[in-house]
Amino acid sequence: MIFVENIKQYFGIYIGETARQLLLQGIVFRVHSVFRDVVNLIGEAEELVTVAKLQKGRAWYFLNVVPEEDFLLNVTKDDVFYRESDSLLSDKVKINFKEAVIWRGVREEVSKEVNLDDLKNIKNAVLLLKPWIAKFLSEKKLEKIKKLPSLSLEEAFSEFLGWGEGLTPWGDDFLTGWSLVLALLEPQKARKLYFVCAPEIREKTNLISCQQLLSALSGQGHEFVEKFLLNLLKRGIFDQWSFERILKFGATSGEGLITGMYFGLKQEERELMG
Amino acid sequence: MKKIIIKPNLYYDSVTLMRVSQALSEVPGVVNAMVGMGTDLNKDSLKNLGLFDEQVEKASANDLIIGLEVSTEEALNQALTVLEQQLTKKREEKGGSEKVYTGIEQVVNEDPEANIVLISVAGMYAAREAKKALLNGLHVFLFSDNVSVEEEIMLKDLALEKGLLMMGPDCGTAYINGTALGFANKVKKGPIGIVGASGTGTQQVMVLIDRFGSGVSQVIGTGGRDLSREVGGRMMSFGIKMLAEDPETKVIVTVSKPPAPEVAEKILSLLKSISKPAVVCFLGSDQTGFQGNDVVVVNNLEDTATMAVKLVNSKFSGTNGDQEVLAKIVNELKGKLNPHQKYLRALYGGGSLADETMQELLKDGFEVFSNIPLKPELALPSPLESRGHTVIDLGDDFFTRGKPHPMIEPALRVPRIIKESLDPETAVVLMDVILGYGCHKDPAGVTAQAVYDAKEKLAKEGREVIFIGVLVGTEGDPQNYQEQERKLKDAGVLVVNSNYQAVKLVKSILG
Numbered sequence: 001m002i003f004v005e006n007i008k009q010y011f012g013i014y015i016g017e018t019a020r021q022l023l024l025q026g027i028v029f030r031v032h033s034v035f036r037d038v039v040n041l042i043g044e045a046e047e048l049v050t051v052a053k054l055q056k057g058r059a060w061y062f063l064n065v066v067p068e069e070d071f072l073l074n075v076t077k078d079d080v081f082y083r084e085s086d087s088l089l090s091d092k093v094k095i096n097f098k099e100a101v102i103w104r105g106v107r108e109e110v111s112k113e114v115n116l117d118d119l120k121n122i123k124n125a126v127l128l129l130k131p132w133i134a135k136f137l138s139e140k141k142l143e144k145i146k147k148l149p150s151l152s153l154e155e156a157f158s159e160f161l162g163w164g165e166g167l168t169p170w171g172d173d174f175l176t177g178w179s180l181v182l183a184l185l186e187p188q189k190a191r192k193l194y195f196v197c198a199p200e201i202r203e204k205t206n207l208i209s210c211q212q213l214l215s216a217l218s219g220q221g222h223e224f225v226e227k228f229l230l231n232l233l234k235r236g237i238f239d240q241w242s243f244e245r246i247l248k249f250g251a252t253s254g255e256g257l258i259t260g261m262y263f264g265l266k267q268e269e270r271e272l273m274g
Numbered sequence: 275m276k277k278i279i280i281k282p283n284l285y286y287d288s289v290t291l292m293r294v295s296q297a298l299s300e301v302p303g304v305v306n307a308m309v310g311m312g313t314d315l316n317k318d319s320l321k322n323l324g325l326f327d328e329q330v331e332k333a334s335a336n337d338l339i340i341g342l343e344v345s346t347e348e349a350l351n352q353a354l355t356v357l358e359q360q361l362t363k364k365r366e367e368k369g370g371s372e373k374v375y376t377g378i379e380q381v382v383n384e385d386p387e388a389n390i391v392l393i394s395v396a397g398m399y400a401a402r403e404a405k406k407a408l409l410n411g412l413h414v415f416l417f418s419d420n421v422s423v424e425e426e427i428m429l430k431d432l433a434l435e436k437g438l439l440m441m442g443p444d445c446g447t448a449y450i451n452g453t454a455l456g457f458a459n460k461v462k463k464g465p466i467g468i469v470g471a472s473g474t475g476t477q478q479v480m481v482l483i484d485r486f487g488s489g490v491s492q493v494i495g496t497g498g499r500d501l502s503r504e505v506g507g508r509m510m511s512f513g514i515k516m517l518a519e520d521p522e523t524k525v526i527v528t529v530s531k532p533p534a535p536e537v538a539e540k541i542l543s544l545l546k547s548i549s550k551p552a553v554v555c556f557l558g559s560d561q562t563g564f565q566g567n568d569v570v571v572v573n574n575l576e577d578t579a580t581m582a583v584k585l586v587n588s589k590f591s592g593t594n595g596d597q598e599v600l601a602k603i604v605n606e607l608k609g610k611l612n613p614h615q616k617y618l619r620a621l622y623g624g625g626s627l628a629d630e631t632m633q634e635l636l637k638d639g640f641e642v643f644s645n646i647p648l649k650p651e652l653a654l655p656s657p658l659e660s661r662g663h664t665v666i667d668l669g670d671d672f673f674t675r676g677k678p679h680p681m682i683e684p685a686l687r688v689p690r691i692i693k694e695s696l697d698p699e700t701a702v703v704l705m706d707v708i709l710g711y712g713c714h715k716d717p718a719g720v721t722a723q724a725v726y727d728a729k730e731k732l733a734k735e736g737r738e739v740i741f742i743g744v745l746v747g748t749e750g751d752p753q754n755y756q757e758q759e760r761k762l763k764d765a766g767v768l769v770v771n772s773n774y775q776a777v778k779l780v781k782s783i784l785g
Contacts, residue, residue, distance in 0.1 A: 009676055011677060013685045013688050033322075035323065036295070036299055036307070036308065036323070054720070066685045066686060067678050073315070074318075077322055101724075101727060248302075
């Protein structure tokens with residue numbers, strides 16, 4: 001029996017809809033990885049819930065908690081978490097998510113079919129991002145990117161999945177950025193790609209990348225990424241605040257995401273221009 | 275790329291190390307950073323981060339360990355520069371490494387110049403530690419609560435016998451010789467001395483004095499129970515006497531709820547016997563006005579600050595905020611409410627501000643429900659559910675049991691802000707945002723996010739709610755007042771610097 005009075009308590013402030021659904025199912029989770037500001041929990045069927053500090057922003061599969069000082073400090077890999085009532089419990093911590101506000105993204109309707117303004121915005125977005133992309137691409141990455149024009153979407157996925165190093169390999173981050181653009185501008189195409197590529201995504205990537213990528217194809221991105229993209233496309237604004245925060249994702253994850261968005265937008269631009 | 279550095283026999287406290295880790299993690303290209311003493315717990319954390327090797331394993335709890343994972347050589351160099359800056363800064367600020375003491379006696383022996391101790395331990399140990407400190411000739415600021423009245427009287431009598439300050443128990447705010455204790459704001463030095471039995475009430479008065487162009491000599495806290503019949507204003511009286519003797523203090527201010535009548539009489543008599551002018555704030559009291567030539571009783575926090583500054587500077591006009599502009603805004607906002615939206619929902623971190631709001635609304639006939647009600651019949655059946663006009667003190671024990679205080683962790687208020695905003699009967703959501711030492715580093719940012727979310731949800735329902743924020747802070751506070759104000763305003767919050775002004779706005783919207 002766990003005596004919760006003796007364990008450190010945390011409180012959920014925001015909970016992404018995906019995380020909420022998973023927690024309500026009563027899945028047992030184990031700790032997959034521990035970082036300074038986030039702890040990844042994996043369910044029995046490899047479902048992902050990320051417990052994060054507020055400053056990490058919100059996402060569909062995030063549970064943002066306070067206090068941020070001593071954030072889940074004594075949680076270690078493979079600790080087991082299970083739901084009891086409105087809390088997530090381990091033998092070291094209790095995370096009460098009863099009052100957490102549900103977060104369902106910042107997405108608005110954006111369709112390339114609306115009018116030419118969207119093409120204008122896509123062109124503008126490409127122009128705004130372009131100066132950064134050269135900075136993000138090493139020779140090795142550039143070589144990889146050069147193959148893109150000759151590949152179909154499915155082939156591009158095969159080519160980039162799991163490519164590179166890191167918790168989320170650069171290729172996966174790249175595809176996540178691309179997928180978000182696709183899901184936003186051509187949701188049907190993204191849905192089709194989801195069903196075609198999901199088995200390969202599950203096979204070739206790690207758990208975190210897989211969750212990120214499948215969410216992106218469903219149009220679900222991280223708060224900062226969704227905001228950045230919507231500001232670019234809807235308002236033609238380069239949202240510096242969100243951009244800087246995206247760049248802080250992992251070592252190169254942010255760069256990968258933005259590069260993926262850029263090439264996704266370029267592809268849309270090409271298609272729109274015939 | 276990973277880098278592990280061990281600095282043998284170099285101690286820093288955990289709060290400092292957390293700040294250093296935070297600064298390092300903000301360096302571009304730093305993937306993970308952890309700085310900690312070589313405890314087993316920290317070693318486990320380093321292991322989890324993949325920052326573990328033989329030298330970490332060998333390190334002892336007296337050794338400082340720095341673990342870094344970076345993406346480039348450049349990031350590593352920058353991180354090492356930041357590390358040195360942070361660690362040196364701390365040493366420079368403190369004039370040497372911080373020390374860990376095993377008890378108050380050791381402090382007295384090794385640091386004979388120390389003359390005040392801040393005690394924040396569990397209530398059952400608080401009186402014992404405070405007594406030890408007093409017996410060793412130290413003034414005490416006792417942050418802890420859950421100390422019995424009998425113990426409080428014993429401690430205060432002991433302090434008086436030794437000519438020492440016994441601030442507390444449950445003392446929230448003091449500002450002694452320019453040093454903040456507990457929750458306090460950075461204010462200009464000046465001729466007004468304050469003795470306060472109310473934490474946030476005292477903070478509100480301090481910041482308004484600063485805003486009105488004057489300054490503060492000393493702020494002495496007493497703890498909220500000092501003016502009860504049992505304790506009899508022991509520390510308020512002593513504080514007043516100290517300020518009377520302080521050559522820097524020209525005007526004395528006291529801040530409290532209305533005390534027991536005999537205690538009020540005692541305080542007023544004492545002030546009348548002193549040759550310095552005084553402003554007495556009995557929050558919500560009916561009996562206001564001059565008590566003799568130099569003692570004036572007021573019943574709200576803004577009047578307290580205004581009157582104190584007027585006593586120092588007769589030319590001070592005493593106006594706060596542009597009333598015409600506010601009236602115009604209010605008219606605009608009123609037009610956005612539908613007929614069903616008729617209630618105030620106030621969510622306070624500061625209990626005294628909540629109290630002031632209820633007192634002011636009560637005067638105008640508003641029936642206000644609360645978890646700290648002015649009358650028993652106005653008590654909320656559940657503090658979690660509002661009804662009619664509601665004022666909630668989120669710093670009350672009901673909300674803080676096992677949780678951080680909302681002034682330390684304002685995010686805990688976010689769900690309630692959204693919930694109240696979405697109630698179809700809510701017209702105004704009123705919140706305090708308190709800056710200063712001891713408070714959260716970005717309370718406005720956290721609050722603004724909640725307002726954005728609430729507004730987004732309200733927009734979908736085709737409604738608007740008026741958000742009013744009371745920003746209690748000064749330009750000198752560590753959070754950056756202007757930045758905090760901008761965050762609130764950007765989110766569409768009507769920002770005022772005084773709770774009294776906020777209540778006036780509420781009255782004109784709902785009245």
